[in-house]
Amino acid sequence: DTEVTQTPKHLVMGMTNKKSLKCEQHMGHRAMYWYKQKAKKPPELMFVYSYEKLSINESVPSRFSPECPNSSLLNLHLHALQPEDSALYLCASSQEELAGVNEQFFGPGTRLTVL
Amino acid sequence: GNSVTQMEGPVTLSEEAFLTINCTYTATGYPSLFWYVQYPGEGLQLLLKATKADDKGSNKGFEATYRKETTSFHLEKGSVQVSDSAVYFCALRRTNAGKSTFGDGTTLTVKP
Numbered sequence: 001d002t003e004v005t006q007t008p009k010h011l012v013m014g015m016t017n018k019k020s021l022k023c024e025q026h027m028g029h030r031a032m033y034w035y036k037q038k039a040k041k042p043p044e045l046m047f048v049y050s051y052e053k054l055s056i057n058e059s060v061p062s063r064f065s066p067e068c069p070n071s072s073l074l075n076l077h078l079h080a081l082q083p084e085d086s087a088l089y090l091c092a093s094s095q096e097e098l099a100g101v102n103e104q105f106f107g108p109g110t111r112l113t114v115l
Numbered sequence: 116g117n118s119v120t121q122m123e124g125p126v127t128l129s130e131e132a133f134l135t136i137n138c139t140y141t142a143t144g145y146p147s148l149f150w151y152v153q154y155p156g157e158g159l160q161l162l163l164k165a166t167k168a169d170d171k172g173s174n175k176g177f178e179a180t181y182r183k184e185t186t187s188f189h190l191e192k193g194s195v196q197v198s199d200s201a202v203y204f205c206a207l208r209r210t211n212a213g214k215s216t217f218g219d220g221t222t223l224t225v226k227p
Contacts, residue, residue, distance in 0.1 A: 004158075031213060042204055042217035043159065056213065090158050100208035101147045101166045104215060106158035 002027060004107035006091050012113045015081060021110045023074040023091030031055075031097035032074040033104065034066060035090040043090055049074060050097035081114045088112070117142045121205050121218035128225050134192040136221045138179075138205035141186065146207040148172075148181055148188040149215075153202045162190075162203070195225045 004025045013019050023032065031050050035043035048056035049068040057066075063085075065077040074091055088111055092104040122137040140148065147166040151159040163172030168183035177192045188205060205218040 006158075040202075040220070040222070042220055045214055048213050050213070092159075094213075097213035098211045100210045100212055102208075103149055103161045103164055104159075106151075106160065108158045 002105065004091055004093055004105050006089075006107035006110050008110060009108065010111045010113075012115065013078065013081065014115050015083075017081075018077070018079045020078065021076040021089055021091075021112075023076075023107055024072055025093040025105065026072055027093065027105065028071075029093035029095050029105070030071060031094045032068060033092040033094075034074070034076050035092060037088040037090055037109070047076075048097060055097055078112075081112075083114050086112055086114045117146070117207060117209065117216040119205050119207055119216050119218035121203075121221050123219075123221070125222040125224060128195055128223070130197055130225055130227050131194045132225075134190070134195045134199075134223070136190040136203055136205075136223070138188045138190065138218060139186050140188065140205075140207050140216075142207055142209060142216075144209055145183075146209045148179070149206045149208070150177070150179055150188070150190050151204045151206060151217075153204065153220075155201070159204065195223070197225045197227055199223060200225045 034046040037043045047066045067075040088109040090109045091107040094104045095102045118141045149164045150162040152162045163174040165172040165181035171180045
């Protein structure tokens, strides 16, 4: 199984809603990532988890709250988002955070629209 | 800091044409280099990679050679197909760093 899965595929939410994005991998990878991608732009790193601990937070606003319940799962909790947060949210995993020779495996993404 | 510069797009080619997408990088040390492809409505998929100088990565007819002397990793394909239409991202990862640095992406459209 070399797949990263993400749910939901699409999400529409109001600015007062609370929602969560989910990501799962069963490749035994110990590093997991959240990226935000705007149209026609490269992915922007948001968070990195290594061995279930938060390793990197790229100064992301607190309305985004990551969680790594176990080595296979990664969540992104959303609260009080702004319309400019509308984007494709990509999850990725790799064998180890600090093994740069290894590629990242990306999920299909969640298309988020904030009204 | 690290950076990746890709040729600006969009690139439009006819089927069976030769493709080159230029990629140059700036990094300290010896990074690994990657090409990812993103089809419409999907996430990124690894296309190929090279982890040291003079390595050639290849996959699905695409090739790229890690050139340390010119700090380049240009993507080539001898004969493109309509199904190759996608956005292509060049990226690097330093040996002991978790972050990937991506280029801005190049949109390729192949017409029949």
